[in-house]
Amino acid sequence: MAGGTLHRPDGTDDKYTRGVVGVHTGSDAYPGAAVLGVSGAARTGAGMVRYTGPARDAVLRQRPETVAAEGRVQAWVIGSGTDPSSRSDAETDTLRGILSGGLPVVVDAGALDLVPVLRSGAAGEAPWIVTPHARELARLRTAAGLDPAIPADLAGRIAQATETAAALGVVVLSKGADTVVAEPGGMAxxxxxxxxWLASAGTGDVLAGCLGAVTAGVAGRRGRATGSEHLDGARLLACAATAAWLHGHAGAAASARLAGHAADGAPDAPILALDVADALPWAVARALAAV
Ligand SMILES: NC(=O)C1=CN([C@@H]2O[C@H](COP(=O)(O)OP(=O)(O)OC[C@H]3O[C@@H](n4cnc5c(N)ncnc54)[C@H](OP(=O)(O)O)[C@@H]3O)[C@@H](O)[C@H]2O)[C@@H](O)CC1
Ligand SMILES: Nc1ncnc2c1ncn2[C@@H]1O[C@H](COP(=O)(O)OP(=O)(O)O)[C@@H](O)[C@H]1O
Structure with missing residues (x-):
């Protein structure tokens, strides 16, 4: 699963080759989502996390390693902790600029409304991974002219994610107890x-950051190897599946630890989103050990 998507740094690496994630998330109403996304990206092993949103002070208080300045990145995370109904025109322009920059973008929560607008009638694929929960996916499908009914079973969710990915030309990561990832070519x-215990406020924000870090790492290594950082649908799907696996296993490890068990014991205790972020290094280590 993690083969090709995670990389143990060696003597040739530096902070840039390990992948730089740009995080533009959070708002005055939801500064915590920015902290959680940045923590998710940093704990997954990004070489650097750049934060360019409005929750700078909260982010730096929790994660002083964060670089709160513009600069080159290999992948973006946008939308977590934002509300499109109160978004300024300037903020919409910023998000549109990120989405049209040609880099991979993880599009979460309050930026999802821009996806059908920008992809309507657009040819080919965009290197974006959208990360809706069930209600957000229903809203996205309504805006794209697709049936918004929430499927009753997993087969229906797979069909729905696959149809949405093909219609919009983006990778879809549909959240839930089973996370379904689909790409425009039909793979799921x-x-x-x-x-x-992952069903708790803010764990999706951590997932978005984790996915940004995995994607930036893959894009950075591909750039070094081939001269092109472009990731097609199949590669983005692999990044999304890896992040979902890391997130789930980090949640289980955090739960087991808080329950007083060894890391492989039963995940019996409630967890908070930041617990999940803090257990991501354990999940990365476990995935790397299996490669
Ligand atoms: N720490 C932070 O900063 C965090 C920030 N966060 C940020 O918050 C933003 C909004 O995210 P969200 O997913 O909550 O909003 P949204 O997609 O509009 O869905 C709302 C739907 O839920 C439903 N609903 C509400 N209450 C319910 C109930 N008791 N039981 C059952 N259903 C209930 C309600 O349905 P209704 O009441 O209409 O039936 C409505 O349709 C987003 O930017 C996210 O990133 C979060 O990540 C958390 C941590
Ligand atoms: N019943 C469940 N079992 C396991 N994981 C779940 C369950 N419900 C939700 N999740 C996971 O928890 C996370 C919740 O994300 P999201 O709905 O975006 O919440 P938030 O916006 O509060 O961060 C997702 O990764 C989702 O896959």
Missing amino acids: VTVAAPTS
């Missing part, structure tokens, strides 16, 4: 969460 993968 399901990643079952090892614990449902």
Whole structure:
């Protein structure tokens, strides 16, 4: 699963080759989402996290390693902790600029409304991974002219994610106890969460950051190897499936630890989103050990 998407740094690496994630998330109403996304990206092993949103002070208080300045990045994370109904025109322009920059973008929560607008009638694929929960996916499908009914079973969710990916030309990561990832070419993968203690506010924000870090790492290494950082749908799907696996197993490890068990014990204790972020290094280590 992690083969090709995660990389143990060696003597040739520096902070840039390991992948730089740009995070433009959070708002005055939801500064915590920015902290959680930045923590998710940093704990997944990004070489650098750049934060360019409005929750700079909160982010730096929790994660002083963050570079709060513009600069080159390999992948973006946008939308977590934002509300499109109160978004300024200047902020919409900033998000449109990120989306049209040609880099991979993880599009979450309050930026999802821009996807059908920008992809309507557009040819080919955009290197974006959208990360809706069930209600957000229903809203996205309504805006794209697709049936918004929430499927009753997993087969229906896979079909829905696959149809949405093809219609919009983007990778879809549909969140839930089973995370379904689909790409525009028709491939789909399901990643079952090892614990449902993950159903807690802010864990999706952590996932978005984790996915940004995995994607930036893959784009950076590909750039070094081939001269092109472009990631097609199949590669983005692999990044999304890897992030879902890391997130789920980090949740289980955090739950087991808080329950007083060893890391492989039963995940019995409730967890907070930041617990999930803090357990991501354990999940990365476990995935790397299996490669
Ligand atoms: N720490 C932070 O900063 C965090 C910030 N966060 C940020 O918050 C923003 C909004 O994200 P969200 O997913 O909550 O909003 P949204 O997609 O509009 O869905 C709302 C839907 O939920 C439903 N609903 C509400 N209450 C319900 C209930 N008791 N039981 C059942 N259903 C209930 C309600 O349905 P209704 O009441 O209409 O039936 C409505 O349709 C987003 O930017 C996110 O990133 C979060 O990540 C958390 C941590
Ligand atoms: N019942 C469940 N079992 C396991 N994982 C779940 C369950 N419900 C939600 N999740 C996971 O928890 C996260 C919630 O994300 P999201 O709905 O965006 O919440 P938030 O906006 O509060 O961060 C997702 O990664 C989702 O896959």
